[in-house]
Amino acid sequence: MSTPRYFPPELIQKLDGLPELALDCNYSWSHRADEIWHELDSSLYQQTHNPWLVLQAASSSRLEGLANDEIFCRKLKDIVSEQRQSLAEKRWFQTELQQSTQMQQVAYFSMEFGLSEALPIYSGGLGLLAGDHLKASNDLGLPLVGVGLLYQNGYFRQAFDHDGNQIALYPACDTGDLPICPVRNDKGEWLRLQLHTPTKLWVRVWQAQIGRIKLFLLDTNDPVNHPVDRCITTELYGGGLEHRLSQEILLGIGGWRVLQAMGITPDVCHLNEGHAAFLVLERARDLMAENDLDFKTALAITRAGNLFTTHTPVEAGFDQFSPHLIRKQLGLYAQKLGITIETLLDLGRNPHSTEPDLPFNMAYLAINGSASINGVSRLHGEVSRRIFSPLFPSWSKYETPVSHVTNGVHVPAWDSMEADELWTHLCGKNRWSCDHGNLPEQFNRVTDETLWNLRAKNRTRLVKFVRDEYARELNVHTNIPESEQQDLIQRLFDPNVMTIGFARRFATYKRPNLLLTDPDRLVALLTNPERPVQLVVSGKAHPADMPGQALIKAWHHFMRRPEIRERTIFLSDYDMITAEYLVQGVDLWINTPLRPWEACGTSGMKILVNGGLNLSELDGWWAEAYRPEVGWSLNGLESQHTDAEQAETLYRLLENDCVPTFYNRDGAGIPRRWLGMMRESMAKLTPYFSANRMVRDYTSRYYLPLAASYRKRVKDNAELGHKLVRWLKHIDEFWPKIHVDNVVAEHQDNQYLFRMHVYLGELTAEDVRVELFAEAPQEASFSVQPMDIEQALAGAVNGFIYTTRIPATRPITDYTPRIRPFNPDCFLPLEASYIFWVNMLNCMFSISCDNCEQ
Ligand SMILES: *Cc1c(COP(=O)(O)O)cnc(C)c1O
Numbered sequence: 001m002s003t004p005r006y007f008p009p010e011l012i013q014k015l016d017g018l019p020e021l022a023l024d025c026n027y028s029w030s031h032r033a034d035e036i037w038h039e040l041d042s043s044l045y046q047q048t049h050n051p052w053l054v055l056q057a058a059s060s061s062r063l064e065g066l067a068n069d070e071i072f073c074r075k076l077k078d079i080v081s082e083q084r085q086s087l088a089e090k091r092w093f094q095t096e097l098q099q100s101t102q103m104q105q106v107a108y109f110s111m112e113f114g115l116s117e118a119l120p121i122y123s124g125g126l127g128l129l130a131g132d133h134l135k136a137s138n139d140l141g142l143p144l145v146g147v148g149l150l151y152q153n154g155y156f157r158q159a160f161d162h163d164g165n166q167i168a169l170y171p172a173c174d175t176g177d178l179p180i181c182p183v184r185n186d187k188g189e190w191l192r193l194q195l196h197t198p199t200k201l202w203v204r205v206w207q208a209q210i211g212r213i214k215l216f217l218l219d220t221n222d223p224v225n226h227p228v229d230r231c232i233t234t235e236l237y238g239g240g241l242e243h244r245l246s247q248e249i250l251l252g253i254g255g256w257r258v259l260q261a262m263g264i265t266p267d268v269c270h271l272n273e274g275h276a277a278f279l280v281l282e283r284a285r286d287l288m289a290e291n292d293l294d295f296k297t298a299l300a301i302t303r304a305g306n307l308f309t310t311h312t313p314v315e316a317g318f319d320q321f322s323p324h325l326i327r328k329q330l331g332l333y334a335q336k337l338g339i340t341i342e343t344l345l346d347l348g349r350n351p352h353s354t355e356p357d358l359p360f361n362m363a364y365l366a367i368n369g370s371a372s373i374n375g376v377s378r379l380h381g382e383v384s385r386r387i388f389s390p391l392f393p394s395w396s397k398y399e400t401p402v403s404h405v406t407n408g409v410h411v412p413a414w415d416s417m418e419a420d421e422l423w424t425h426l427c428g429k430n431r432w433s434c435d436h437g438n439l440p441e442q443f444n445r446v447t448d449e450t451l452w453n454l455r456a457k458n459r460t461r462l463v464k465f466v467r468d469e470y471a472r473e474l475n476v477h478t479n480i481p482e483s484e485q486q487d488l489i490q491r492l493f494d495p496n497v498m499t500i501g502f503a504r505r506f507a508t509y510k511r512p513n514l515l516l517t518d519p520d521r522l523v524a525l526l527t528n529p530e531r532p533v534q535l536v537v538s539g540k541a542h543p544a545d546m547p548g549q550a551l552i553k554a555w556h557h558f559m560r561r562p563e564i565r566e567r568t569i570f571l572s573d574y575d576m577i578t579a580e581y582l583v584q585g586v587d588l589w590i591n592t593p594l595r596p597w598e599a600c601g602t603s604g605m606k607i608l609v610n611g612g613l614n615l616s617e618l619d620g621w622w623a624e625a626y627r628p629e630v631g632w633s634l635n636g637l638e639s640q641h642t643d644a645e646q647a648e649t650l651y652r653l654l655e656n657d658c659v660p661t662f663y664n665r666d667g668a669g670i671p672r673r674w675l676g677m678m679r680e681s682m683a684k685l686t687p688y689f690s691a692n693r694m695v696r697d698y699t700s701r702y703y704l705p706l707a708a709s710y711r712k713r714v715k716d717n718a719e720l721g722h723k724l725v726r727w728l729k730h731i732d733e734f735w736p737k738i739h740v741d742n743v744v745a746e747h748q749d750n751q752y753l754f755r756m757h758v759y760l761g762e763l764t765a766e767d768v769r770v771e772l773f774a775e776a777p778q779e780a781s782f783s784v785q786p787m788d789i790e791q792a793l794a795g796a797v798n799g800f801i802y803t804t805r806i807p808a809t810r811p812i813t814d815y816t817p818r819i820r821p822f823n824p825d826c827f828l829p830l831e832a833s834y835i836f837w838v839n840m841l842n843c844m845f846s847i848s849c850d851n852c853e854q
Pocket residue numbers: 123124125126128504505574575576579580600601602603604606
């Protein structure tokens with residue numbers, strides 16, 4: 001067990017468990033040990049949310065004093081034993097799944113993790129999602145480990161100059177302050193690994209603990225490394241493409257190596273975005289070495305256990321590297337795989353493209369190395385099917401093998417203390433780690449008065465936070481006397497005023513300035529004497545994103561208007577602590593992305609449990625969640641709207657609906673309609689848009705089946721794996737020889753009859769499925785009906801007459817027969833994207849057709 005650097009050894013016994021508590025990131029949602037950290041140093045804890053730092057900052061004599069304080073020791077003992085007990089409890093996975101699955105371990109790879117402000121290795125939604133995934137996996141008892149990078153300086157910190165220009169700061173960060181400890185091997189030595197990169201990079205490994213989940217973090221700041229290499233993990237999303245490539249090699253290849261060194265062999269690897277895709281190579285290499293396989297076979301086997309989650313709604317969002325860079329950094333590595341660098345490059349390219357010197361696309365590598373692909377909301381699933389359809393060029397656009405699991409948030413990490421109490425009272429302690437079936441009914445027993453009180457408490461805490469932050473800014477930027485400061489601070493914000501929040505990355509697609517389209521109209525909204533509104537804005541723009549920074553600057557200029565000074569604030573340095581206060585405190589959360597660019601979005605989900613309402617573009621998760629009873633949408637899904645039209649809708653909704661509803665009080669002072677919406681949103685949406693539901697979906701739909709397929713392929717010296725590789729080769733070879741003739745499409749009574757002669761040659765009827773396909777008119781769907789063998793064709797090898805009948809409810813020309821490869825053990829069309837469409841154009845309907853071509 002690790003101890004803080006300054007922890008007096010003689011106290012380890014007496015204060016048993018204290019370092020353990022400080023190193024477990026579960027303090028970010030389980031407030032079990034909060035009183036201990038507050039007792040040690042309340043203000044340091046408040047500001048950093050870092051118990052490890054609090055513990056290290058304590059003096060020996062203070063710790064000595066506590067060790068001799070009986071009350072403290074008893075409290076500590078209780079908390080520690082409660083914590084240890086909860087780590088050993090049986091959870092959802094143990095009680096419901098463990099018996100019936102062979103799955104031992106899932107590894108979750110991500111470029112960033114947002115777990116706590118104490119470990120700032122995230123930049124935004126992707127990282128927060130990864131953090132929440134680990135937390136929910138802990139709650140559910142899922143055997144999962146995380147793999148990521150330790151950025152010494154994290155992501156940039158934000159400040160502003162006098163004119164509202166963003167300044168990017170990189171305060172040096174002491175790894176020893178972070179709640180992590182170095183990983184040691186079984187001899188007790190620091191675990192260090194060397195990669196097969198041109199510079200023979202040394203990698204160090206750290207471990208963060210999230211309840212029962214371990215997160216391994218890799219870093220290259222080993223003094224033996226070349227300075228260029230030492231800087232690979234200095235910052236998140238800093239540097240150019242070459243630097244990014246180094247990071248991704250480290251994450252994928254290094255990440256897998258670390259698991260191996262720790263004796264962990266996952267059944268399933270979950271790639272959270274394409275950044276980690278190199279792991280599919282290293283995982284295959286490992287199996288090659290172990291089972292004496294060639295690379296292609298090893299990849300075909302390991303692929304069954306890889307899942308790729310894509311987060312990008314536009315092609316340009318994928319990381320792409322020039323072939324030159326790949327050759328330079330992975331040339332040696334390709335030799336280790338026993339393949340040429342050109343073969344490796346092809347794994348990151350669209351095989352159907354004829355363009356020369358195509359860049360290497362990480363998403364394509366992930367797809368080539370995975371058995372399943374998913375987007376992060378229903379709409380994003382659709383968008384992703386379109387984006388990846390060029391990889392499956394002959395398939396219908398609905399059948400691109402990409403599904404979706406809508407994101408969710410780890411509710412306990414985002415609920416306020418009062419919300420937690422209320423939900424616990426109504427729905428029990430384990431409500432976020434079980435089936436959420438009857439939560440809505442249980443929750444609905446709450447009274448309007450209780451809910452409205454909850455809002456007041458949450459809002460008041462946000463108002464205090466806003467004032468504290470403002471005071472901090474005043475101290476940095478002005479030198480006005482304290483009394484004047486107090487005056488300014490007291491006048492800022494009002495706990496009884498409707499509070500609107502807008503906080504997220506300032507990227508242009510999020511249109512963070514839509515609300516600012518007509519500044520005068522916004523001023524009128526904020527300063528309405530009967531129905532005033534206050535507005536909190538926060539967010540960072542990437543240091544290289546100048547348009548994003550210009551949007552922030554525009555907000556700063558707007559907020560200088562004297563008449564709204566007390567009603568608006570731009571909180572600098574948006575981080576998890578700011579987010580926590582915001583999502584707990586706001587009445588209305590605004591989200592205005594350009595559809596369909598927000599793949600999912602999660603910040604709006606964080607307000608659900610706390611009783612805030614959403615007003616959002618119908619993009620990402622909101623396209624699934626929205627109903628008029630739970631919030632507001634900027635417009636329907638029907639068509640594209642201009643920014644100006646959307647801004648008009650936004651103002652109109654705020655002026656005529658949201659704000660009046662908030663202020664329309666009855667005799668008891670309660671806005672009944674608002675409460676009705678709150679109740680509906682809290683009860684119906686919170687359980688579904690939770691990481692609990694999300695991780696359970698991932699488990700049942702992907703982890704368990706993929707683990708089973710992988711185990712099936714690899715067992716008995718990879719017998720099935722070898723067989724599948726042979727089968728795929730056979731399909732490659734003989735697919736082009738399939739042909740069809742005598743196609744008949746007849747209208748008989750109320751039915752259509754389709755019949756055709758199919759010559760499969762070296763393929764058998766088991767190797768294919770013959771089907772009748774039709775696109776549904778005007779709908780994003782299709783129908784497929786199997787065609788059956790009527791009889792074998794005399795004198796033909798694997799020649800058959802296939803036929804089917806279908807009710808004549810649509811034009812006969814809507815239907816097209818087709819043949820596709822089939823193998824129950826294969827992921828199709830992912831592993832073989834062939835499809836043979838019977839050309840009906842030359843075929844007169846109701847007349848037999850002799851010569852239909854592909
Ligand atoms: C939740 C969260 C995000 C993601 O919010 P989106 O609405 O998905 O953009 C970004 N940053 C922080 C600090 C968050 O807590």
